[in-house]
Amino acid sequence: MSVVIAIDGTAACGKGTIAKLLARHYRFAHLDSGALYRLVALGVLEARGDPSNPAQAIASARRIDTSAIDDPRLRSALVGEASSQVAAVPDVRAAILDFQRQFGAYPPGEARGAVIDGRDIGTVICPNATAKLFVDARPEVRARRRWLELQAQNANPPDIATIEGELRVRDARDRSRPVAPLLQAEDAVLLDTSDLDIEAAFAKALELVNPSVEKALAARPRG
Ligand code: CDP
Numbered sequence: 001m002s003v004v005i006a007i008d009g010t011a012a013c014g015k016g017t018i019a020k021l022l023a024r025h026y027r028f029a030h031l032d033s034g035a036l037y038r039l040v041a042l043g044v045l046e047a048r049g050d051p052s053n054p055a056q057a058i059a060s061a062r063r064i065d066t067s068a069i070d071d072p073r074l075r076s077a078l079v080g081e082a083s084s085q086v087a088a089v090p091d092v093r094a095a096i097l098d099f100q101r102q103f104g105a106y107p108p109g110e111a112r113g114a115v116i117d118g119r120d121i122g123t124v125i126c127p128n129a130t131a132k133l134f135v136d137a138r139p140e141v142r143a144r145r146r147w148l149e150l151q152a153q154n155a156n157p158p159d160i161a162t163i164e165g166e167l168r169v170r171d172a173r174d175r176s177r178p179v180a181p182l183l184q185a186e187d188a189v190l191l192d193t194s195d196l197d198i199e200a201a202f203a204k205a206l207e208l209v210n211p212s213v214e215k216a217l218a219a220r221p222r223g
Helices: 015-026 033-046 054-062 077-086 090-105 121-125 139-153 160-176 198-219
Strands: 003-009 029-032 113-118 131-136 189-192
Touching (some): 003 121, 003 198, 015 029, 015 113, 033 090, 033 113, 054 077, 077 160, 090 121, 121 131
Parallel strands (some): 003 113, 003 131, 131 189
C-alpha cells in the first residue's frame, strides 16, 4: 500500500505549492489533479469549442495526453475558468478517475507515496488517504497571490478585483456541483494560509501530516 497525502482546497489557496514541497520532503510523487481538468479545458479551447458544452468536454477528456501536464498554457485565467466548467460534467470526472487512483496506488518512479492536490481527493479519489488537508485562505489574499503568479508569466494580468471575482465564481461552481463538489472531508484538517508565507504554510502542513505519514511509512514492508 502506498502512502497518500490528499490536499484539497479553494482556488489559489496555496495547495499546489504545499503539495510540491511535501512531495519533495518525503520524495513522493506529486500529482496536480487540477492540471488534468485544465488539460481537458485546453483541448476544447484549442479545437475552438465551447467548454460549457458537455459533449465537447467529454470528448476532450477521453483524449487528453497526461504527459502535457506541465504545459504553461494550462495556467492562464481563461483555461482556469474553462476547467471549472468542464469539471462539473460527471463523465469528464469519470474519464480521469482511474488515472488519479492509479497514481495514488502506484506512484511513478517507484516512490513510496504520492501527494495529490485538488478538490475531491480526500472525499472521492482517495477516501482512505493516509493524511488529508483542506487548505483555504481569504478570497482577497488568494486573488493577490494569483495576480502575482499571473504577473510573473504574463505582462498584463487583469486587476486584482477582477481576479477575486473570477475566483469566487469558480469556488461557487466547484462547491455547488452535484458530483464531487469542493468539500472538506470529515477527517481532513483545515489549514488556513491567509496569514502564512510559503515557508510557514509548509511547516504547518508538515506538522499536521507528519505523524500519520511517518506511522504509515514505518508500517510498510521493506524492499
Ligand atoms: O490552481 P487553482 O486552485 O486555481 O485551480 P486548479 O487546482 O488548477 O483546478 C482548476 C479547476 O479544476 C477547479 O476550479 C475545479 O473546478 C477543477 N478541479 C476539480 O474539479 N477537481 C479536482 N480534483 C481538481 C480540480
